[in-house]
Structure formats: structure tokens, C-alpha cells
Amino acid sequence: MSSIDETVLGFYHLPMNTVVKESETARARVLEGARVAGEIKREVAEVVERLRRDRAVTPCLVVVRVGDDPASAVYVRNKVRMCEELGIRSEHHALPADTDTEQVLRLIASFNAREDVDGILVQLPLPRAVDERRVVEAIDPSKDVDGFHPVNIGLLVLRRPAMVPCTPLGILELLTREGVEISGRRVCVVGRSQIVGRPVAELLLQRDATVTICHSRTQDLPSATREADILIAAVGRAAFIRKEHVKPGAVVIDVGINRVTDEAQALDFFGESAEKRLKTIRERGYTLVGDVHPAEVAKVAGWLTPVPGGVGPLTVVMLMQNTVTAALRRRGL
Numbered sequence: 159m160s161s162i163d164e165t166v167l168g169f170y171h172l173p174m175n176t177v178v179k180e181s182e183t184a185r186a187r188v189l190e191g192a193r194v195a196g197e198i199k200r201e202v203a204e205v206v207e208r209l210r211r212d213r214a215v216t217p218c219l220v221v222v223r224v225g226d227d228p229a230s231a232v233y234v235r236n237k238v239r240m241c242e243e244l245g246i247r248s249e250h251h252a253l254p255a256d257t258d259t260e261q262v263l264r265l266i267a268s269f270n271a272r273e274d275v276d277g278i279l280v281q282l283p284l285p286r287a288v289d290e291r292r293v294v295e296a297i298d299p300s301k302d303v304d305g306f307h308p309v310n311i312g313l314l315v316l317r318r319p320a321m322v323p324c325t326p327l328g329i330l331e332l333l334t335r336e337g338v339e340i341s342g343r344r345v346c347v348v349g350r351s352q353i354v355g356r357p358v359a360e361l362l363l364q365r366d367a368t369v370t371i372c373h374s375r376t377q378d379l380p381s382a383t384r385e386a387d388i389l390i391a392a393v394g395r396a397a398f399i400r401k402e403h404v405k406p407g408a409v410v411i412d413v414g415i416n417r418v419t420d421e422a423q424a425l426d427f428f429g430e431s432a433e434k435r436l437k438t439i440r441e442r443g444y445t446l447v448g449d450v451h452p453a454e455v456a457k458v459a460g461w462l463t464p465v466p467g468g469v470g471p472l473t474v475v476m477l478m479q480n481t482v483t484a485a486l487r488r489r490g491l
């Protein structure tokens with residue numbers, strides 16, 4: 159095994175005994191999003207409890223789901239469950255797939271008008287017949303806990319207090335709390351979505367990183383991603399980021415959540431830990447893989463977020479934090 163190269167990993171405030179070169183035995187350390195999410199969850203629960211005790215306020219999140227996308231149903235269930243765990247009141251409005259834009263807009267207008275509602279989340283994607291843009295823009299920006307409204311995007315870019323999208327906020331919390339220095343480091347974000355790629359690039363730029371955003375038209379992607387001390391994969395393609403994309407010792411954040419149903423593919427993706435995944439496929443019909451090829455990248459990266467249990471739990475807990483933030487701001491607290 160090769161020992162750590164301090165010039166490569168010198169920016170971590172983390173123990174310096176990580177192997178940085180690819181080898182049969184090297185393994186990236188796990189950046190445990192789930193553990194950090196648990197930490198933030200406890201902090202949010204404390205604020206919720208103080209609000210209830212001192213101000214008689216219980217934050218309230220309304221979640222709207224249209225149609226029967228199975229993945230959306232799972233995500234919404236997780237959000238509602240975490241509200242319950244934290245003492246946040248929640249309402250789940252599940253609308254049939256043939257709901258039209260006007261019906262969704264009327265519902266949102268009613269939530270905007272309700273004093274007791276602090277956060278409104280419309281689970282995306284919406285059925286094709288529903289105008290996503292009109293729906294997102296109908297949400298009162300002060301209740302936009304997703305941070306998708308143009309007013310909030312504008313405020314974010316202007317560096318003024320905004321509701322910030324949950325996944326980018328979660329990534330920033332993970333890096334900060336795990337002691338990964340951001341200032342002056344090279345970050346590469348692969349993916350330019352409005353939900354993850356662009357806002358996370360903006361947040362990291364605000365923390366003085368040198369940020370590159372790559373996308374489907376980027377030429378020679380590996381030479382761009384290999385420059386990165388922190389590589390963020392948010393492309394929505396299973397195991398897309400391979401070892402040739404990763405600088406030895408880099409921090410790799412995997413935002414993807416993709417279903418794998420094929421056992422041969424699972425064997426390739428998960429290497430030594432494939433057995434457990436094959437069992438999951440046989441029991442549940444699928445297992446999850448991120449946008450990063452886990453077996454390959456673990457041999458090169460210094461740190462890697464797992465899927466599941468990495469960025470996903472952080473996204474949900476940041477939604478809770480945004481709901482509490484909205485409840486506080488709306489009351490001038």
C-alpha cells in the first residue's frame with residue numbers, strides 16, 4: 159500500500175492515513191451522510207421543541223404529490239415520516255394523475271393563504287399535463303422550502319437570505335461538518351440541473367472554491383474532473399463516474415439515486431460487496447447505485463459518499479431545517 163501524499167490531501171482536517179493511489183487494497187473512506195444527517199436532525203428537533211415551548215408554534219409542512227410515480231411516493235413518505243419524528247406538523251395531499259394545472263394552482267393558493275402553513279413542497283416530477291413552471295412560481299417564496307422559486311434562486315445568487323435547495327445545502331453541511339476545506343480548492347460539479355448542479359456550484363463558489371461545472375457537452379470530461387479536489391456527481395446516470403474521472407485522494411460526493419435490477423450489472427458495480435446487493439435485488443426487485451461507480455472509484459478516491467446513506471438522508475433533513483427556517487422568518491424570529 160502506498161502512503162498518503164500530504165500535498166494531495168493536505169487540505170483535509172481529517173486523519174492523514176488514507177491511501178491515495180489506486181491499488182487492490184486501497185479503499186476510500188466513507189463520508190457518512192446518514193450520521194451527519196442524524197446530528198442535524200437532533201439540532202432541528204431541539205429548535206422545534208423550543209419553538210413549541212417558548213412561542214407555542216409548531217412548524218407545518220404541506221407536501222403535494224400528483225400521480226403515482228413509485229419513487230416519488232417513497233420520497234414523500236420519507237419526508238412525512240421525518241416530520242413526525244421531529245415534531246413538525248405535516249399534511250400530505252396525494253392527487254390523482256389526471257389532475258390539471260388549475261386544480262394544483264388552486265390548492266397552492268389555499269396553502270399560501272393559510273397562516274398555519276410554513277412550507278409548501280410539490281414533489282417533482284409532475285405529470286406532463288401539469289405545468290411545472292406555473293406551479294413552482296405559484297408558491298409563496300417565503301414558504302418555498304425547496305428553494306426552486308425564481309425569487310429564491312435570485313436571492314441565492316445575490317447572496318441574500320434565501321430558501322436554498324435542500325440537496326445542495328446538505329452537501330455543504332456534510333463537507334463543512336466533516337472538516338473538508340472548501341476555500342481555495344478545486345471543485346468539479348458534473349451536472350447542471352436547477353435542483354442540484356447549479357445551486358451547489360453557487361454555494362461552493364460563495365465559500366471561495368474554484369468551481370467548474372461540467373455537462374453532457376463537456377469535451378474530455380475526465381481531464382476536467384481529474385482536476386478536482388472535490389468532485390460532485392449529479393448527472394442521473396448509474397455508475398457514470400469511473401476511476402479515470404477521479405484524482406487520487408479526492409473527496410467524491412455522489413448525488414445520484416438509480417435503480418439497478420440486473421444482477422450482472424450489480425456484480426460489476428459493487429465488487430466485493432455485491433453479495434448483499436444481489437440479495438436485495440432478489441428480495442425487492444432492485445438495489446440502488448449512485449452516479450459514481452462504487453467499486454472502481456473507492457480504489458482511487460480519498461473519501462466517498464455511499465448510496466444509499468450518503469446525500470439522500472441529508473436532503474430530507476435539510477428540508478426539515480428549511481421548514482423551521484421558514485417558520486422562524488415568517489414570524490420575524
Ligand code: GUN
Pocket residue numbers: 279280281282283304324325353
Ligand atoms: N424530486 C426529486 N428531488 C426533489 C426535491 O428535492 N424536491 C421536490 N419537490 N421534488 C423532487
